[in-house]
Amino acid sequence: MKEQKIQIKMSKSFNPKQIFECGQCFRWNKQVDGSYIGVVRHNVIKVQKEKDIVTITGIGDENLQELVTEYFDLRTDYETIKGKLSNVDSFLEESIRYGEGIRILKQDLWEMIISYIISANNNIPRIKGIIEKISKQYGDCICWNDQKYYTFPSILQLSKATVEELRTLGLGFRDQRVYDTTKLFVDKELTIEELTKEKDTNKIRETLMKLPGVGPKVADCILLFGLHKLEVFPIDVWVRRVMNELYFQEEEQNKVKKEKIEELAKKKYQDLSGIAQQYLFYWRRETA
DNA sequence: ACCCAGGGTCGTC
DNA sequence: GACGACCCTGGG
DSSP: OOOEEEEEEOSSSOOHHHHHHSSSOSSEEEOTTSOEEEEETTEEEEEEEETTEEEEEEEESSOHHHHHHHHTTTTSOHHHHHHHHHTTOHHHHHHHHHTTTOOOOOOOHHHHHHHHHHTTTOOHHHHHHHHHHHHHHHSOEEEETTEEEEOOOOHHHHTTOOHHHHHHTTOTTHHHHHHHHHHHHHTTSSOHHHHHHOOOHHHHHHHHTTSTTOOHHHHHHIIIIISOOTTOOOOOHHHHHHHHHHHOTTSOTTOSOHHHHHHHHHHHHGGGHHHHHHHHHHHHHHTO
16 A cells, blocks of 8 residues: 545635534544544545645555545535524524534445444543554554554454453443344344435434434434535434524423424534534534 | 533423 | 433534
8 A cells, every 4th residue: 555645725615623523423533743643445545735735644545635535525615614603693693603624524325323322421531542442453553654453344254253352342332222222233134324315314324213322413423414405404412402502492401302402503504504513513612 | 529401301390 | 192211422
């Protein structure tokens, strides 16, 4: 495997810190020099931005240019999207100014399913730690610049894990859920291809929610981050908080029904709800 | 030391 | 439909 390198000129709609720390991904880590290194499928990639130039280097089994164009969704014009969403209201406009360099990554569906099952009632540092341990234990090792990196385990690789082993890795009560969901996939009761092929978002959501550990919130995250369904609006504690503060001040905060928040998001943000959600989530968390 | 919250889901009432 | 339990960790 030979190291590859590409450079892209990107002024506003690409900020590594915002992309990797807005909560959509768990496998990117900040380096001492300010760059970020992550594992994408069987590739290790380093991203650095100086002024308007994004420099990306990496090794792996894919063409870096193609991988980057796809993974970072570079064919989508975020300036247009931000323009549309900024017109919705001044709250969203402010959150967009704050996170103007966010992009929704096109991440691996299988990895998203397991990652977001692990995310349930959990905090981000711990989620990252667990996923790292799972990868180290069951994934493949890639060595780059004398450092070892581990790919996220395939269905087959993860199916080798027992519930007890998963518990040892710190999954807590999520061990059985990850085990059962993996078994379901390894037995081909459900396949990644089926999920990818289906176009109807609601049908996919229903299917996903049959998986152990997948409820409405996790299903929405899988749809948004694993299948790039930009119209879904995952509601977690932070999004609920920010939506309550912005739009439901009069009412008893935290008692606003989830359905009311969903309805409002759909009305205001429409087919871009998922992107709006990321700006709001990042804004509320970073300014907490 | 103690308590609380964390990108929720599940079983039970 | 509402309610509590759930494993574990970091932060107050």
